[in-house]
Amino acid sequence: MHFLRCFAALLLTFALSPSTIAQPSPELQRRITAAIKNAANQSNPDYTAFVNPFIGTDNFGDVCPGASIPFGMAKFSTDLTGYAPAGYITDPNEKIRGISPLHDSGTGSSLGTYGNFEIMPLLCPNGFNTCTTTLAARQRFRKPNTDDASPGYFSQTLDNNIKMEATATRRAGLERFTFPVGSKPYFVLDLANDLPNSFAGGTLDIDPGKGRITIGGLWGSSFGPGRFNYKAFACYDLLDGGKQKLSEYGVWTGDTVGLDAKGLGQTHLNLTLNLIGGVYQSGALFSYDINPPAQPNYIIRVGVSFRSIDQACANAETEVGSSSFEDIHEKAKALWQEKLSKVEIDIGNTPANVTEMLYSSLYRASLTPNNATGETQGLFESTSSFYFDSLYCSWDTYRTFYPLLALHSPVEFAQIVDSYIDGWRKNGWMPECRANNLPGWTQGGSSADNIVSHFAVNYHNEAESLGINLDDLYSALLADGELNPPEWNIQGRQVNVYKQYGYVPFAVLDVSSTGRQTREGSRTLEYAFEDFGIRQVAQLLGKTDDVAKYTNRSLFFRNVWDPTVVSDGFRGFSQKRYSNGTFAFNNPVDCSPNDRNSSRACSLQGTNVNGFYESSSWEYSWFAPHDTAHLIELMGGNDTFVKRLDHFFNADYYLAGNEPSFQTPIGYHYANHPAKSVDRVREVVFTNFDITPAGLPGNDDQAAMASLLSFHLLGLYPVPSTTQFLVLSPFTPQYTIHNSFLNVSTTVTALNYDAKSIQKTIPPGTAAYVQNITINGVPAPSRCHFDFYDVFRVGGDVVITLTADKAAADDCQGMLPESISTGGFATAR
């Protein structure tokens, strides 16, 4: 999800250009550049040294650069003022409110997400009663250009020279604070302010003997119905195993209109939801005796839990115990190294920027979703399944995020699939956008269908040993496909009317379910592709009747195709449609970057009337990944299709940062022009991505963008819910994918690779186009695509021979990628 239109509006209010906002320490880029250079000849490099966690922390990338382990539930980051849904942003005009242990990365939440239990170090030269405890009073600018982070580590220094650092385990971590010499350290801990301002009551207790503060309460969703609340708890251990001594402690309350009260020596707060509205600010305040000079830092251990205070404390004890900051950091780093080394490249011969973009992307592609196994609440309280928080949202992640996981990490993928299936077991439908442990808004319907089906078609032989029961998986799919939920805005889809009409009609009478009556065009397109996912599993399991039925339903995308609409000279566009069959015309340009009406609603708003979600009809009309051959027919044949694709990009309808556009640059493959896809992907990458904080074209969308970029750089595109990869030209001369579950490694070599081709426009005469492919010495049947079962499941050597002869390579030689209407996807592998 991402809020396109509201971003366009927000952008206008920021005067600073991204280039003036380079907050991470310049030392960070020097360190990464040096590490990449030095790794050229190393056989086992430290991949964590190539990661720049700040990519995507500007330009609304909404990436969390905080300290985390892979899929960590805890992500320690500072929280800043302004629009900062992941806590941190680079903008030096924004102030730091504190550092806190719970965050999401890459969500486009308009409210911000998590940020509970902020702690802020203070200097209170005039003592306890003068400390700046309220949000407005305590926030401070950073010391310019000192922000730093690496996998498992985060640091930021305030303009008063207090340095804050953090490192993490799955549900806990250590914070380390360095104060200017001789200053007495004060800390304010916030009970009531999370980023979305959603506090709904909670308690805080100080145990001065133990040096422990426990805190917990109820908060609301960052992207879902405001009526639901989730529980969260934290346990702050203040004494560093007895090495630090508390001086003063107490509680405080405050507001923005004069309340600023402190209770020295008081130890308990119990606040309920403020029914009249507004947030009641409150929390704890404490100070330390100044440490001896040999011990300049103050260490605070933090545990979090979604279940209870006791569990938050137990998490800190079991995961951190008495380990040092360095020990925890080393452990986190080792976990990251294990994840990042699943993809190896020829570092010495790859442009350094490509290496940095790739490993930073792979890093983010294992940062979320947040592993909250054992931390369940509500309907999931007593589940024995794995549990992941922040499936935020499946509409974003099914296209590239899970296919990337499928490439090298089936164990992790299976655990997340288990959590999706468990969602069906407990809720009746699989989650679409679980946010803050609560159901968030659905976007295209039940995109989980394309996630679990992708798992099934790629790993059905191993499903059982990976802990997945395919019958349950199939039942979950059928529930999404057949059962109309009472409220399809939070789960499932409006299948009653979709089945009846063959599309989701606009302005239809629905007497049995509710939801926001918008996005009929894009919901139909996504429902149809979800049905394709179900069809793929039906085929796998030999459910012949269901194969026929869901194949038919997967073609419902055709039912919203209005062949009469013309835009920029091109004929035929997807449109919303009344139940009587008449199309309800909307200009295909509406909600595209060429829409000059900046007040048009294009997202989830009830006033979004254009029929599409966060997209124009120009953009969504390309969407039928399972039957592009038929789209080509609808659009008037190969030549028109190619001209229309060119126009789409050249006339700026393409939105690199929007998920429905992900596959479009490779659309040329289907019209038999694979070399044009190669050109287009080079252009897309170098126009929209780089190694700066502004280096993403919008929200990372829980690493949807990161995983798309990873595939672009590897010269692959995965067709979701299938085992097919479209093949392009790698940005690196050689890479190896290790699949440690299948115990295979696959090395792909790009023969004739020329680093000169790694730029926006491939210079004429440069080898960059795919001439042919051999897989373990055998010529591959197509140079446009290959199959997971023939390549990455088998392991061995793949050689992609590149040529400078673009014209000769611009042809799939009779082996186009598959489409349903041309007999594709006819058998399960």
Ligand SMILES: *[C@@H]1O[C@H](CO)[C@@H](O)[C@H](O)[C@H]1NC(C)=O
């Ligand atoms: C790597 O090895 C090559 C050839 O063996 C050498 O030319 C190059 O300088 C080495 N690079 C580094 C960074 O050591």
Ligand SMILES: *[C@@H]1O[C@H](CO)[C@@H](O)[C@H](O)[C@H]1NC(C)=O
């Ligand atoms: C907080 O106060 C409410 C009543 O307002 C009471 O029911 C609850 O038990 C108290 N909780 C704690 C932890 O003190």
Ligand SMILES: *[C@@H]1O[C@H](CO)[C@@H](O)[C@H](O)[C@H]1NC(C)=O
């Ligand atoms: C999630 O946490 C559980 C419990 O610690 C662990 O068994 C599992 O391997 C973790 N999975 C991932 C993907 O981090």
Ligand SMILES: *[C@@H]1O[C@H](CO)[C@@H](O)[C@H](O)[C@H]1NC(C)=O
């Ligand atoms: C599929 O659609 C075709 C043509 O619309 C129809 O004849 C056939 O009965 C349908 N099959 C199923 C199983 O729905």
Ligand SMILES: *[C@@H]1O[C@H](CO)[C@@H](O)[C@H](O)[C@H]1NC(C)=O
């Ligand atoms: C279908 O319904 C729409 C909206 O009520 C109306 O404008 C249109 O004329 C109808 N079409 C037919 C063929 O009746």
Ligand SMILES: *[C@@H]1O[C@H](CO)[C@@H](O)[C@H](O)[C@H]1NC(C)=O
């Ligand atoms: C712009 O869009 C808004 C909201 O849909 C609409 O009310 C308004 O009439 C549009 N303005 C123009 C000039 O089309």
Ligand SMILES: *[C@@H]1O[C@H](CO)[C@@H](O)[C@H](O)[C@H]1NC(C)=O
């Ligand atoms: C497009 O080109 C391919 C390959 O040459 C051909 O098989 C296909 O029939 C063409 N499609 C159309 C709609 O002409």
Ligand SMILES: *[C@@H]1O[C@H](CO)[C@@H](O)[C@H](O)[C@H]1NC(C)=O
């Ligand atoms: C690497 O990226 C930086 C930041 O985007 C850019 O300034 C530089 O030109 C790039 N270098 C190369 C060799 O592409």
Ligand SMILES: *[C@@H]1O[C@H](CO)[C@@H](O)[C@H](O)[C@H]1NC(C)=O
């Ligand atoms: C992979 O190797 C491990 C360790 O040797 C073994 O336990 C496991 O069964 C193997 N997995 C497969 C799919 O062969």
Ligand SMILES: *[C@@H]1O[C@H](CO)[C@@H](O)[C@H](O)[C@H]1NC(C)=O
């Ligand atoms: C691939 O192309 C190269 C260069 O034209 C050629 O030498 C080689 O024999 C081809 N390989 C196959 C398997 O066709």
